[in-house]
Amino acid sequence: MSKLRVAVLGAKGRIGAEAVRAVEAAEDLELVAALSRGDELEALVATGTQVVVELTTPASVMGNLDFCVRHGIHAVVGTTGWTDERLAQLNTSLAASPETGVLIAPNFSIGAVLTMKFAEVAAPYFESVEVVELHHPNKVDAPSGTATRTAQLIAAARARAGSAPQPDATATALDGARGANVDGVPVHAVRLRGLLAHQEVLLGGEGETLTIRHDSLHHSSFMPGILLGVRRVVTTPGLTFGLEHFLDLG
Ligand SMILES: NC(=O)c1ccc[n+]([C@@H]2O[C@H](COP(=O)([O-])OP(=O)(O)OC[C@H]3O[C@@H](n4cnc5c(N)ncnc54)[C@H](O)[C@@H]3O)[C@@H](O)[C@H]2O)c1
Ligand SMILES: O=C(O)C1=N[C@H](C(=O)O)CCC1
Numbered sequence: 001m002s003k004l005r006v007a008v009l010g011a012k013g014r015i016g017a018e019a020v021r022a023v024e025a026a027e028d029l030e031l032v033a034a035l036s037r038g039d040e041l042e043a044l045v046a047t048g049t050q051v052v053v054e055l056t057t058p059a060s061v062m063g064n065l066d067f068c069v070r071h072g073i074h075a076v077v078g079t080t081g082w083t084d085e086r087l088a089q090l091n092t093s094l095a096a097s098p099e100t101g102v103l104i105a106p107n108f109s110i111g112a113v114l115t116m117k118f119a120e121v122a123a124p125y126f127e128s129v130e131v132v133e134l135h136h137p138n139k140v141d142a143p144s145g146t147a148t149r150t151a152q153l154i155a156a157a158r159a160r161a162g163s164a165p166q167p168d169a170t171a172t173a174l175d176g177a178r179g180a181n182v183d184g185v186p187v188h189a190v191r192l193r194g195l196l197a198h199q200e201v202l203l204g205g206e207g208e209t210l211t212i213r214h215d216s217l218h219h220s221s222f223m224p225g226i227l228l229g230v231r232r233v234v235t236t237p238g239l240t241f242g243l244e245h246f247l248d249l250g
Contacts (some may be wrong), residue, residue, distance in 0.1 A: 006230055007033035007049040009064055010056035014138075015078060017054050018219040019226055026227055041067045049073055051230050058141055063087060069093040069100050074179035074228035078222065080145035082241075091239055105243040106145040108225030112199065115214040115242050116150050119201040122210060123154040126203035131180070134190040134198040142176040142189040143180055146199060149242070154201070155183035168204040 006023050010016035011034035019171065023031045032047040037056075038136060044052065051074045054064055058081025068075045069094070082104060107113060121128050131154070143151075166185075170178055171229035179188040197216040203209065216222070225243050232246045240246070 003030040016055040022223040071217035074101045074197045106149040120153040126205040137191040143187045149187035151182035236239040
């Protein structure tokens with residue numbers, strides 16, 4: 001069987017460099033391009049790239065995806081910075097290229113995907129829910145894509161269950177002291193040398209708390225999810241948001 005022809009964008013970045021090694025090591029995949037900032041995207045066409053792994057920056061991702069979708073190249077996207085407006089723009093591009101698949105995964109690690117799932121399940125059973133994400137200090141966006149998605153899933157689960165607004169008597173606060181408000185869920189971002197990617201979901205009810213914590217200790221934690229995405233996106237046209245759609249989580 002012929003190998004899938006894969007390119008990595010952001011190939012010299014922290015996660016991109018790890019993705020290059022993972023694709024090279026996969027027997028069913030062939031790394032045909034490893035592009036960095038300033039490299040011509042035409043190389044994707046010249047190399048017959050079938051799937052791009054997009055691991056660049058929020059400032060670059062939209063232009064890169066526009067090129068890929070226009071050329072019928074599938075994409076697996078780990079880059080953050082997704083808003084409703086950006087997703088709508090991407091869906092418009094995909095409508096003109098209906099056979100192309102794009103997977104956007106706020107987090108490729110299985111533990112983080114499960115954290116989001118567990119938080120969604122638990123959220124309606126507690127009065128209070130807050131998210132704390134902790135990352136390395138070179139990260140350019142806050143809160144993390146994972147924390148934003150986690151908060152959105154929590155908020156949607158609570159809305160479906162008819163949960164009351166969270167109790168919070170704060171009357172005065174320094175700017176930022178209560179975190180960012182993502183659909184009514186406070187999200188706090190820590191940037192600390194020595195960390196990679198970590199998240200806690202804190203849930204509180206009368207007389208009890210539950211903490212769901214996940215730690216990515218190495219970029220290798222994201223690789224099985226990226227490889228799964230590459231293999232599945234070629235047969236999944238349109239936009240898929242979240243790796244959980246490619247996992248059988250029940
Ligand atoms: N979804 C996940 O599981 C996951 C995991 C880790 C990181 N991320 C995200 O991936 C992105 C990259 O993270 P990082 O820590 O590797 O950052 P990084 O800064 O180390 O790497 C980004 C790389 O992309 C390059 N780049 C920028 N514009 C480019 C372009 N137009 N074409 C090609 N390369 C370009 C930069 O020069 C840099 O080398 C961030 O948005 C981060 O949040 C996602
Ligand atoms: O290191 C990063 O940057 C990460 N970004 C993603 C996010 O913002 O959620 C995933 C975790 C690592």
